[in-house]
Amino acid sequence: MKKYWKIIYNGIIPSNPVFVLLLGMCATLGTTSSAINGLMMGVATAAVLICSNAVISMLKNVIPDKVRIPAFIVIIATFVTALQLLINAYMPALNASLGIFIPLIVVNCILLGRAEAFASKNGVLASLCDGLGTGIGFTFALTLLGATRELLGTGSLFGFSIYPEDYGMLVFVLAPGAFIALGYLIALVNKLRKNI
Amino acid sequence: MKKLTSTLPNMVLSLGIITAFAGALLGAVYALTEEPIARQAKADRIAAISEVAPPFSNNPDADAATVTLDGADYTVYPAIKDGRLVGAAVMTSSMNGFGGEIDVMAGFDADGTLRDYRVIKHAETPGLGSKMELWFRDPAAARSVVGKNPSKTHFYVTKDKEQHGEIDAITAATISSRAFLESLRHAYDAYREYSLQNDGENLPKAI
Numbered sequence: 463m464k465k466y467w468k469i470i471y472n473g474i475i476p477s478n479p480v481f482v483l484l485l486g487m488c489a490t491l492g493t494t495s496s497a498i499n500g501l502m503m504g505v506a507t508a509a510v511l512i513c514s515n516a517v518i519s520m521l522k523n524v525i526p527d528k529v530r531i532p533a534f535i536v537i538i539a540t541f542v543t544a545l546q547l548l549i550n551a552y553m554p555a556l557n558a559s560l561g562i563f564i565p566l567i568v569v570n571c572i573l574l575g576r577a578e579a580f581a582s583k584n585g586v587l588a589s590l591c592d593g594l595g596t597g598i599g600f601t602f603a604l605t606l607l608g609a610t611r612e613l614l615g616t617g618s619l620f621g622f623s624i625y626p627e628d629y630g631m632l633v634f635v636l637a638p639g640a641f642i643a644l645g646y647l648i649a650l651v652n653k654l655r656k657n658i
Numbered sequence: 659m660k661k662l663t664s665t666l667p668n669m670v671l672s673l674g675i676i677t678a679f680a681g682a683l684l685g686a687v688y689a690l691t692e693e694p695i696a697r698q699a700k701a702d703r704i705a706a707i708s709e710v711a712p713p714f715s716n717n718p719d720a721d722a723a724t725v726t727l728d729g730a731d732y733t734v735y736p737a738i739k740d741g742r743l744v745g746a747a748v749m750t751s752s753m754n755g756f757g758g759e760i761d762v763m764a765g766f767d768a769d770g771t772l773r774d775y776r777v778i779k780h781a782e783t784p785g786l787g788s789k790m791e792l793w794f795r796d797p798a799a800a801r802s803v804v805g806k807n808p809s810k811t812h813f814y815v816t817k818d819k820e821q822h823g824e825i826d827a828i829t830a831a832t833i834s835s836r837a838f839l840e841s842l843r844h845a846y847d848a849y850r851e852y853s854l855q856n857d858g859e860n861l862p863k864a865i
Contacts, residue, residue: 495784525672528664533676540680544687551694554702615785632785 466591473595475658479572480603480644481651486572490604491640493563497620500608501601502560506549507567508597510541514573515593519581534577535568542567572600610643611635702778703749703763710765710774711737712745723856725848732848736856743858744768749778750845755837757781760790762838764845768853770861771807772842787834794825794838801826803839808846808864813839
């Protein structure tokens, strides 16, 4: 039991996919213009990651080594497409704000990275925990980055106004601000991580 | 169980089975979600139509007609009351936005006055071009398009002197503004065409 907690914890702090491993930067920078977008993207990615990790670890012995990458991609793409259809059908508001980013989960290197580095070598339960931990870590990082950008850029947090929008720095909502905010957050998180 | 070796039959079989399963799963999910997705799209469309079109007693979605202008298709949802055409909602678009396509639902009165609009889909810059949903309806400013008629007002940004533009563009988002106004001009032309064909008022050409 302790082993599984350790795997989950490992994905959240010591090897956080965004702040430590620097994986999946495209989705990280692209979707975090607001806290709620970051949170939703994180949850969507985590859902796919947990499913794909579990299935890949179940099938690891019947996938020959030379075709493992196409097999992994097919499995990941299947879950992403299914998720996209479900969001389209049952969560139209989410679809409006995240629609174009959902298909990009397929090429998010966190998914392939965890499949390759963890799920293809470990048991189903351990892979589930790894997916859960990495997913939580990714969601946490995206929400934090989204909240920072939203607060600095538009003066609100999760849509609630904190200070007037006129004083916001628009650059933080745009792409350059994403890089700046991410850079400072990585520095801050790594500084705090050393002190734990 | 030992890991399968990478021989050709193994690889073909393994990939084939995985893709077959993936296909079957996706087919099932598609069949499950097809109906809710269509229903959702229809509900969104009807909501937008009833917000922008004048009060009607028909079913605009069922009476929709397609008007083709310069090779592009526009869907006109006529608003009919007491057997008379009182206006319409027009699904229009422009491909010249800063981020590509902009889709707008524009509502017209019988005389071609723009009643209201809804931006249905766009990919403009957040904080700049994305303001168009609110910017062009501000009643206090010269930039509002609501209540203006494209046959009397030049639906161009003021910067476009050659076209005698009369609408103030969004600050720092002239390209988005131009595309937005272009979509409204197209919508007016489509409505005018529809009105001519369906015994509505004979509207003047947009200026």
